[in-house]
Amino acid sequence: MTMTTTSTTTQTRAITITIAILAMGGEGGGVLADWLVDLAEHNGFLAQTTSVPGVAQRTGATIYYLEMFDKASIPDARQPVFALSPFPGHVDIVLASELMEAGRALQRGLVNPERTTLITSSHRVYAMTERIAMGDGRMDSAKLMAGAQAAAHQFIAADFSAIASQSGSLIGPALYGALAASCQLPFTRQQFEDTIRRGGIGVASSLQAFAAGHQAAQQQLLPHNAAAATPVHEPAAPQLPQLPAVGPRLHAMAQRIQQDFRPAAQANLMAGIARLTDYQSEKYATLYLDRLTLLNQKAEASALGDEIVAEAARHLALWMSYEDTVRVADLKIRRSRFDRVRGEVKKSSEQLLDINEFLHPRLEEIADTLPAPVGRWLLKTNWARKLLGRFTQQGRIVKTTSLRGYLLLYAIAELRATRPYSLRYSHEQERISDWLNTVENLLQANNSLALQVVKAQQLVKGYGETHSRGWRNFQRLMSALPKLQNDADAAGQLRKLQTIALSDDSEQELLTSLKAQGLLQHN
Template sequence: MNKNASQPGIISLAILAMGGEGGGVLADWLVDLAEHNGHWAQTTSVPGVAQRTGATIYYIEMYPQSASPSGQMPVMALSPFPGEVDIVLASELMEAGRALQRGLVDPHKTTFIASSHRVYSMTERTAMGDGRVDEAKLLAGAQAAAKLFISADFAKLAEQTGSLIAPALYGALAASERLPFSRAQFEATIERSGVGVKTSLKAFAAGFDAAMQALHPSTASVADATPVALPLHRQVGPKLQALAQSLEGAFAPSAHEVIASGLTRLADYQDVGYATLYARRLQDMAQGLASASLAPSMAAEVLREGARHLALWMSYEDTVRVADLKTRRSRFARVSQEVSLNESQLIDIHEFMHPRLEEIADTLPAGLGRWLLGSTAGRAVVGRFTQKGRVVQTSSLRGFLLLYFVASLRRIRPVSLRYQTEQQRIEAWWAQALQLLPQHAELALEVLRAQQLVKGYGDTHARGWRHFEKLMTTLPRLQQLPDAANRLSALRKAALADDSGQALDQAVHQLAPA
């Protein structure tokens, strides 16, 4: 029973959820909970934008019938008012940020319950660089903005119990004791619904326990709670363990996690031999760092950023990679999960594909690819099949086998035109960064980060490469300036902010002459 809600009065709740998460069900449960336990209740909903699968705000108010004169129902609001909401529940971290932005959370009043998992917004997904909102800042802001903040990965708990996130949030709400109802009364509401009762109760219990853990954390020492970092060879698969063991002594443990991720990514992208090439390039950087006599913190940052961006560039996107990802079992499983496919349903997946002649040439062996690009007759013949895009049904046998064949070309990728071109560019970029390390470590770090511009394939890749080249041509001028690293960082951000290149051109033009 809630000790904090003993005084009669309207209790207001706002639920911010996305489509398919059960926000409407959660609102209905709260109304049922109130009405079966001596309260008036009212719920409304305000649909949001479709870019986040229909994000919606559900608003509930409840009022004890015993406090209502002559049994008259009170007048209740239809939407939440900033600073006047008692309880806010957010189904995801960006929805929590949306609640903060709208002023729904008040430090003197609001209990804020939010899931810590992420569903990236469209602006985050389409950003040319890393457009993700800083999760740590969001969590810190939520903690500071609320009277009581409860956070856990309720989506993971829901997945583990085979339920939606709504019952887990409902359990966390019960644990908060901000409503004048017992746990048994909360659970009785789920039982009365008659749908998915068993799994919902499991998710409810998991959410309740997670919230109790957040409210009453273990008194174990921090040292006991800190996980021990695994050695590098324990962070990779069996095929990579010998390679990882040979690298452990060359790199500080703080870099092992990102290096292990790089090795795993590149072995998956091509093979163990390709991961070995990645390791050899990192060893060259380790030698350069040792001779540069940098501060340990700077050396560690250069190594981590170098390992990360090198792995990203070496796993460049091409037609083979796209086909490989689209035909994986895990992809079909993920799509089925996203649409909540059940055993009695079938799903069709249609891909729109529009390969350009250049992408076809890039996939061919280098000599044949160059001939195709330089042959008028060859371009004319192949161009007839690339003028328009086509829809491929990946879920059909014919469409799957077509993409599966393209994915199988991974075996000849090392002799392809695109592979040779990208390796030459990577070597030049890597050598440039290593050359700058002894005298211009901060500038070398920004050169490594400039890899953010080189991504995607087709027009996106061509545009990013042009921007990258423009940045690299400014290096001789920048090295003469005292704030060279900051200048290059500003140019990179200008290129990421405007894919037309106008902002970058203007920023380059404003550079002081050497």
């Protein structure tokens, strides 16, 4: 058990315990802090807690700071002076409700390898900067976990969020149980549990989550020799990913995949036909397989054939299920979405739930949804653009939990039947065909470059301005291909340019790089 001592003017030294809790809004961080104060005050300690509100990008992330003083160690006629915020390097215990919160604790210097016990949940709630990145902007969880383990004196990590969910509770009680199991506070398990009972709210579920968190932490604190005694088995031979199950309507396509396509690509293909049937129809999913059949045959002699076809299967499915107003409306009124929102807010049977969607389609997106001739006419007719622009200048809020709002989005979602005749559909199918032709033509000359062209599709995604920006960057890279092919490391160069495009929303860094290499064809 780690305790610090605070010097006084006498020879007596007061025993102090410092604790920092990093949690996001709605996770019970404040309740956890209150429990710890109550635990201390009912068992011979003085305690104080303060909180420092966080930022909206982390869903209201807050740091709660506690100090406990053992009354028995405080000199007569003296009162301890409590600090209002944690001091780097002088925190005994850090509790983090999510892995990035543990990273914030490391960044702030709250974790000291000589004294700090770090207890964190291993699950992730992605920050806004991670979500809006053009590419994969996620922090590497494995590196974050390794860094936390190396930085702490004692490290305990488990998916306490899942543990709490299974108990029908918030994550706070599960972390509280892990803290009790760590033996870093001079209190018994019974004393910890009594604090929950004194709270009087959600006692049964909180105690259940406490017990599960306690057990998960104890399993990590088993002696090292127990792990050493575990028999070691030879690693099994690598296996291909298990094919996802599909419904009866897709059995014929699934059989075609298993018969005609290489095993390395079959898992992606099965996921692709399921996605595209849900997006449009079985006919559309069949078009997906037809498009990949020629590529599958041409890649037969390629050293990278398996990877090229597997990656093409994934990226083609994503491109063919492009996001348009029809898709957005469809996803917002699905039962699974309503169920997910109810679960996230922990709606009870006595509560009413309203879901308000902010929608702001641009004129171009409206034209894309219309039949191709009508959409083209709208985009080139000034008076029609100005008239419609009056109604699209500002977004509107649609309450999907109301009959009117639901029916509005339902009507838009039903336009799926007309999607194959829309302006956007004709554009996307033409672009997809050009992309696949480019890949097929490169297979014989430079299969590494062909693979990177497949992966460059990652730029073409999203909705509205995000999609427009990605498509412009994709066009720039495809225009640079003729000159890039003469480079000995053409695939590596294209990969670097793609990374630049994904990391800069302004597009200027990519334009600068293309210009410097003499690859800029158009702006």
